[in-house]
Amino acid sequence: MSSEIEQKDVNIGSAATENGVDTPKKKLRYVDIGINLGDPVFRGKYHGKQAHTDDFSDVLQRARDAGCQKLMVTGSDLKESIHAVQIAEQHPGLCYATVGVHPCSAKHFDSYLGGPAAMLASLKDVAVMGKESGHAVAFGEIGLDYDRLFLTGKEQQLKYFEAQLDLAVEIQLPLFLHSRAASEDFERLLGARLPKLPKRGLVHSFTGTMEEMKRMVDLGLDVGVNGCSMKTEENIEVVKEIPLGRLQIETDGPWCEMRPSHVSAKYLSDAPPLLKAVKKEKWAAGMMVKGRNEPATISHVAHAIAKIKGIPVEEVTEAAWRNSVEMFGLGESSP
Incomplete structure (x- = not known):
C-alpha cells in the first residue's frame, strides 16, 4: 500500500514540470468534501431567529469564485x-450529498417512530435513491465520538x-467518517468491513x-483536513x-474556521x-x-497545508x- 501512495505522490509532483521546463500554473480548483450547507445559518437564521437576509446563493457564488467546483453537503441525521x-x-x-447519522445523534434510532429497523430502512431508501440519481456519493457522517457521550452513550454509538x-x-x-477519542473501537469495527468497500472512505475533520x-x-482511508486539524503544533x-x-x-463550515489564535495562522502569508x-x-x-465558516475559505486550508x-x-x-474524484466520483471521470 505504501508504494502505491508514494507512486501517486510522484505522479502529482511531476505534473509541475515538463522536460525540465515549468509548465503554466493552472487555476486552483477545490472539492470541499465537508460543508454543512443545510445549517440554517446559511439562510441567515441563527438560534431560530432571522438575523439577516437569506444569502445562500451568495455563499455558493463565493465558493465558485474561490475555485470550489464541487461541494459535498454533509448529512448528519435522517x-x-x-x-x-x-x-x-x-x-x-x-x-x-452524504447520507448517514452522526454518532452524537445515534440515540435517535431508538426514539424513531417504528424503531431502529424503520430508521435504517429509511436511511437505506435515501442512500439508494441518492446513489442511483448521482446525488449521494458517500455514506456518513458516521462514526464514534467519545468526547460527547452526554449526547449519545457509548453503547448506542457502537x-x-x-x-x-x-x-x-x-x-x-464510500464512507464519510467521524472519530473522536474512540480510535480502538473505531478501527476494530472498520477493520472487518473495509475489505468489502473498494473505495474505502475518509476520516473527516481529522484531529x-x-x-x-x-x-x-x-487501513486505506483518506484523511480530511480543515481549520480544526491545524490548531496546535501537534496538529x-x-x-x-x-x-x-x-x-x-x-x-x-459553518464550523472549524481558521482563527488568528491557531498555530496555522503563521502559515497563511501566501493565502489570498x-x-x-x-x-x-x-x-x-x-x-x-x-464566526460562520464557508466554502470560500478553503483556499486558506490549502495554502496552510502547502506551507506546512x-x-x-x-x-x-x-x-x-484527484483523491476526492477517485473516491467519490463527483460527476468527473477518474484521473
Whole structure:
C-alpha cells in the first residue's frame, strides 16, 4: 500500500514540470468534501431567529469564485441527509450529498417512530435513491465520538455505527467518517468491513495523533483536513506527514474556521485575502459573517497545508482533487 501512495505522490509532483521546463500554473480548483450547507445559518437564521437576509446563493457564488467546483453537503441525521440530497438535486454538478447519522445523534434510532429497523430502512431508501440519481456519493457522517457521550452513550454509538457500516457495505458507498477519542473501537469495527468497500472512505475533520493518522492510512482511508486539524503544533506535525495520496481538504463550515489564535495562522502569508466579515447583525450583501465558516475559505486550508509541507499549493490542490474524484466520483471521470 505504501508504494502505491508514494507512486501517486510522484505522479502529482511531476505534473509541475515538463522536460525540465515549468509548465503554466493552472487555476486552483477545490472539492470541499465537508460543508454543512443545510445549517440554517446559511439562510441567515441563527438560534431560530432571522438575523439577516437569506444569502445562500451568495455563499455558493463565493465558493465558485474561490475555485470550489464541487461541494459535498454533509448529512448528519435522517432529516439532514434528505435535506442534503435535496440541495444536491437543486444544484447539480456543484453539490453532492452524504447520507448517514452522526454518532452524537445515534440515540435517535431508538426514539424513531417504528424503531431502529424503520430508521435504517429509511436511511437505506435515501442512500439508494441518492446513489442511483448521482446525488449521494458517500455514506456518513458516521462514526464514534467519545468526547460527547452526554449526547449519545457509548453503547448506542457502537450499535448504530456497526449497523450503518453494514448498510454502507450493502449499498457500496464510500464512507464519510467521524472519530473522536474512540480510535480502538473505531478501527476494530472498520477493520472487518473495509475489505468489502473498494473505495474505502475518509476520516473527516481529522484531529488525531500521528500514530492514529498512520493507522488510518494503513487501513486505506483518506484523511480530511480543515481549520480544526491545524490548531496546535501537534496538529501541524500530523498534517505535515499526511501522504499527498491520502489527503482531502474541507472547511466543515459553518464550523472549524481558521482563527488568528491557531498555530496555522503563521502559515497563511501566501493565502489570498478573504472578503470582509462582519457580525451577523451588521451583515450586508457581499459580506461574509464573522464566526460562520464557508466554502470560500478553503483556499486558506490549502495554502496552510502547502506551507506546512513546504510544497507548492498547486500540488496540494491537485492531489486533493484527484483523491476526492477517485473516491467519490463527483460527476468527473477518474484521473
